[in-house]
Amino acid sequence: xxxxxxxxxxAEQVEILSLxxxxxxxxxxxxxxKTCTVAETKGTAVRVIRKGKLGFAASTDDTVMDKxxxxxxxxxxxxxxxxFSFPDxxxxxxxxxxxxxxxxxxxxxxxxxxxxxxxxxxxxxxNARCNVSLERSLVSASIRNQKGLDVxxxxxxxxxxxxxxxxxxDDVLILYDQLGxxxxxxxxxxxxxxxVEKLKKARTITTIKPGKMPxxxxxxxxxxxxxxxxxxxxxxxxxxxxxxxxxxxxKKLFDENITVVDNGIIDGKFASASYDDEGVPHRRNVxxxxxxxxSFVYDLKTAAQSGVESTGNASRGLFNPPEPSFTxxxxxxxxxxxxxxxxxxxxxxxxxxLLGIGQGNIxxxxxxxxxxxxxxVEKGEFVGRVKDLSIAGNIYDLxxxxxxxxxxxxxVYSTFYAPYILISEMNVAGKV
Amino acid sequence: xxxxxxxxxxxxxxxxTEIRIEEKESTRVVFRGKELEVANxxxxxGGIVRCLIRYKGWGITTCNNLDDLLNKVxxxxxxxxxxxxxxxxxxxxxxxxxxxxTVEMKRDFRDISLAEKKALAERYNQVVLGxxxxxxxxQAVYSDSFTKIILANxxxxxxxxxxPSVVVGTTAIARDGDNVxxxxxxxxxxxGYEYVLDKDEMMKMVARHAVELLDAKPVKAGQYTVxxxxxxxxxxIHEAFGHLSEADFVYKNPKAREMMTLxxxxxxxxxxxxxxxSIPNLRGTTLYDDEGTPARRNWLIRDGELVGRLHSRQTxxxxxxxxxxxxxxxxxxxxxxxxxxxxxxxxxxxxxxDMIKDIELGIYACDVYGGQTQLxxxxxxxxxxxxxxxxxxxxxxxxxxxxxxxxxxxxxTDAIGNDFKWxxxxxxxxxxxxxxxxxxxxxxxxxxxxxxxxxx
Numbered sequence: 037x038x039x040x041x042x043x044x045x046x047a048e049q050v051e052i053l054s055l056x057x058x059x060x061x062x063x064x065x066x067x068x069x070k071t072c073t074v075a076e077t078k079g080t081a082v083r084v085i086r087k088g089k090l091g092f093a094a095s096t097d098d099t100v101m102d103k104x105x106x107x108x109x110x111x112x113x114x115x116x117x118x119x120f121s122f123p124d125x126x127x128x129x130x131x132x133x134x135x136x137x138x139x140x141x142x143x144x145x146x147x148x149x150x151x152x153x154x155x156x157x158x159x160x161x162x163n164a165r166c167n168v169s170l171e172r173s174l175v176s177a178s179i180r181n182q183k184g185l186d187v188x189x190x191x192x193x194x195x196x197x198x199x200x201x202x203x204x205x206d207d208v209l210i211l212y213d214q215l216g217x218x219x220x221x222x223x224x225x226x227x228x229x230x231x232v233e234k235l236k237k238a239r240t241i242t243t244i245k246p247g248k249m250p251x252x253x254x255x256x257x258x259x260x261x262x263x264x265x266x267x268x269x270x271x272x273x274x275x276x277x278x279x280x281x282x283x284x285x286x287k288k289l290f291d292e293n294i295t296v297v298d299n300g301i302i303d304g305k306f307a308s309a310s311y312d313d314e315g316v317p318h319r320r321n322v323x324x325x326x327x328x329x330x331s332f333v334y335d336l337k338t339a340a341q342s343g344v345e346s347t348g349n350a351s352r353g354l355f356n357p358p359e360p361s362f363t364x365x366x367x368x369x370x371x372x373x374x375x376x377x378x379x380x381x382x383x384x385x386x387x388x389x390l391l392g393i394g395q396g397n398i399x400x401x402x403x404x405x406x407x408x409x410x411x412x413v414e415k416g417e418f419v420g421r422v423k424d425l426s427i428a429g430n431i432y433d434l435x436x437x438x439x440x441x442x443x444x445x446x447x448v449y450s451t452f453y454a455p456y457i458l459i460s461e462m463n464v465a466g467k468v
Numbered sequence: 469x470x471x472x473x474x475x476x477x478x479x480x481x482x483x484x485t486e487i488r489i490e491e492k493e494s495t496r497v498v499f500r501g502k503e504l505e506v507a508n509x510x511x512x513x514g515g516i517v518r519c520l521i522r523y524k525g526w527g528i529t530t531c532n533n534l535d536d537l538l539n540k541v542x543x544x545x546x547x548x549x550x551x552x553x554x555x556x557x558x559x560x561x562x563x564x565x566x567x568x569x570t571v572e573m574k575r576d577f578r579d580i581s582l583a584e585k586k587a588l589a590e591r592y593n594q595v596v597l598g599x600x601x602x603x604x605x606x607q608a609v610y611s612d613s614f615t616k617i618i619l620a621n622x623x624x625x626x627x628x629x630x631x632p633s634v635v636v637g638t639t640a641i642a643r644d645g646d647n648v649x650x651x652x653x654x655x656x657x658x659x660g661y662e663y664v665l666d667k668d669e670m671m672k673m674v675a676r677h678a679v680e681l682l683d684a685k686p687v688k689a690g691q692y693t694v695x696x697x698x699x700x701x702x703x704x705i706h707e708a709f710g711h712l713s714e715a716d717f718v719y720k721n722p723k724a725r726e727m728m729t730l731x732x733x734x735x736x737x738x739x740x741x742x743x744x745x746s747i748p749n750l751r752g753t754t755l756y757d758d759e760g761t762p763a764r765r766n767w768l769i770r771d772g773e774l775v776g777r778l779h780s781r782q783t784x785x786x787x788x789x790x791x792x793x794x795x796x797x798x799x800x801x802x803x804x805x806x807x808x809x810x811x812x813x814x815x816x817x818x819x820x821x822d823m824i825k826d827i828e829l830g831i832y833a834c835d836v837y838g839g840q841t842q843l844x845x846x847x848x849x850x851x852x853x854x855x856x857x858x859x860x861x862x863x864x865x866x867x868x869x870x871x872x873x874x875x876x877x878x879x880x881t882d883a884i885g886n887d888f889k890w891x892x893x894x895x896x897x898x899x900x901x902x903x904x905x906x907x908x909x910x911x912x913x914x915x916x917x918x919x920x921x922x923x924x
Binding site for chain 1 (some may be wrong): 491
């Protein structure tokens with residue numbers, strides 16, 4: 037008997053997630069092809085609500101469905117009180133996340149793309165050691181519940197990751213970026229070209245006197261600001277009371293140049309799909325609009341605990357229950373061209389990459405990171421790489437006053453879209 | 469199953485083919501503060517096929533559906549074909565064993581109800597919560613897993629083994645105004661359910677340490693004679709030295725190769741260090757590793773001299789040494805890489821009393837809270853510590869961070885205790901993206917001269 041039909045007789049509510057993933061991974065280590073792997077995952081996760089209590093169990097063995105059902109019921113006997121119901125079926129937006137051109141990529145083509153990436157880097161930087169990881173997946177997920185919800189979706193994620201180490205004497209430079217897409221992207225080498233440009237630009241080394249100065253965050257660098265903010269915007273942190281912006285919806289907390297959107301329905305983006313992992317339709321969630329806090333992100337459980345609706349932000353792996361999480365995190369670009377922003381900087385720095393983003397007590401908004409890659413800007417021009425600097429601050433103070441947000445923006449680290457953001461004065465620490 | 473595996477191996481076109489199949493059932497109960505956070509049971513069954521074409525490289529497939537092994541082997545072979553290597557890959561020889569082993573537990577935790585496991589975690593949680601009103605948050609965990617592993621290769625090896633694991637652990641967080649302190653301990657075993665019963669004393673100790681730390685003063689920075697307890701000494705030898713003994717690290721990194729030359733002096737003549745996966749019932753015991761190499765005792769430091777290192781079959785062949793039984797994977801989703809099993813500083817001759825009796829001003833550092841290493845440099849923070857004054861253990865101090873260089877520290881280790889202990893803590897070791905791997909650590913008390921301790 038189908039596990040949903042069977043469990044419906046024994047519990048008030050039932051949800052069945054079936055997941056199938058076929059992944060091909062090609063890995064280069066230190067400029068050499070290391071391994072090719074084909075990884076197939078197939079499994080089922082069950083949630084039941086019985087006598088008001090939530091149970092969870094999962095299995096990758098499809099020959100023991102009875103045991104899986106029994107495990108879920110046993111878990112429910114000791115589970116949390118479930119404050120929510122599994123959702124009714126609802127129409128969802130059509131989002132393009134499957135592309136035959138990606139799905140049909142053979143291993144040999146991935147190997148070749150790896151070589152194309154190395155051929156971009158090594159002629160320019162013969163001393164670089166590159167680790168390249170190329171992953172192509174075919175994911176099918178289906179979610180069914182006792183209310184008749186029965187959704188399934190297919191995605192074809194392609195992810196190209198590149199780490200470059202350049203060690204010359206005592207100088208260590210480590211750079212990383214990745215491309216993530218679900219539709220074939222003819223500009224698939226652009227992210228690697230960006231890293232080459234950074235490497236070239238980092239050849240000239242100069243110095244800057246530490247102190248207060250304008251700091252321009254490049255799209256990769258804005259992650260240091262976005263990560264603490266994303267934690268504060270997570271409904272789970274809001275419910276637990278740990279988010280510093282809990283209870284402040286409707287208030288103007290940031291500069292009016294700041295608009296932040298969680299958008300899971302952009303065609304082809306890495307975290308896009310029609311539905312979230314509980315079968316709730318994905319949507320475009322405006323979180324901050326012109327500086328005003330509009331919403332947090334929730335899954336079913338945290339939404340019910342907070343007395344609101346799910347925002348379609350449930351995310352899960354096979355062996356863990358869902359948690360609220362972001363889809364594609366977008367900081368909206370502004371009006372000003374980057375060259376005009378640069379022209380206004382007399383002496384300051386451009387922050388490309390920071391070390392240890394996400395470490396420390398970032399839920400408070402505080403961050404403190406050494407700069408992995410930064411450039412000095414002098415009278416509107418880049419004059420060289422600056423080293424041994426660090427910045428620290430609290431995003432809830434910094435984002436109150438933004439000098440400029442650029443028109444230009446980039447997708448970085450697959451699911452993050454950001455412009456250049458200029459903070460007119462920030463303390464930059466360093467060896468004096 | 470055995471027939472199907474052997475058939476698939478026989479039909480493989482690769483130079484070497486290996487199949488590993490795992491069937492794992494696990495349960496986990498977590499209390500956080502007064503609330504139950506998790507009470508789950510999961511089933512994970514899957515397999516991995518590795519094919520080696522000597523002149524091309526490795527190809528791998530992993531899967532949950534094991535119906536068509538022939539096809540999986542072919543897929544791995546196709547994966548291997550796309551590679552190319554500058555020189556052919558060799559594997560050090562290992563006698564192909566045929567052996568089927570099963571584990572008998574005194575009280576099999578698979579026969580215990582989730583209700584009983586939940587009650588156990590709840591009781592331990594209560595012991596910690598109830599210790600003092602200053603305990604404001606806790607975590608109490610019970611988890612178990614039972615894994616049946618089949619490993620076979622195209623050289624005729626066929627091994628079936630069981631890997632049981634049961635863990636209880638707790639964290640206590642104590643608070644007094646803005647002063648927040650925490651303590652942690654866990655206990656793990658490859659034996660049965662009986663091993664984690666009656667651990668109330670251990671839980672009380674954790675609660676007591678967290679509360680006592682509220683009154684401890686931060687240590688004064690300076691240079692001290694430090695006596696490390698078995699836990700700190702064990703973690704130190706694993707993290708700061710053990711990882712450097714892993715051969716894949718040594719051959720990939722020219723700087724490391726220079727550092728780890730066999731015959732080099734590592735500490736005084738009293739220092740002996742080994743890794744041994746063959747000792748029954750320890751956390752890191754694996755009678756055969758995930759390439760089928762039998763576990764054995766591998767001496768790493770003998771009388772203060774570097775004498776060995778840890779290998780997979782590939783690294784052993786590459787360096788002209790013998791496979792050591794250290795190729796391990798956390799599960800069927802990963803290929804084995806060089807890892808430690810049970811790593812220890814061997815027992816010495818000095819009693820604890822003799823070790824501290826002549827120390828005028830020193831530190832007795834216990835347990836480990838965290839740490840990091842970078843080549844020969846390390847930094848560890850101890851969980852809690854005491855001053856040693858005039859040969860006696862005195863008041864508790866906190867924020868004791870030991871930082872230094874591995875070679876200097878081993879050279880300055882001038883006394884090895886006679887109170888060796890295996891530490892069977894939960895947790896595990898991480899390397900690459902494979903975490904957590906169960907490992908054992910052991911040591912007696914050790915005394916180190918001239919340790920730089922940071923602080924105010």
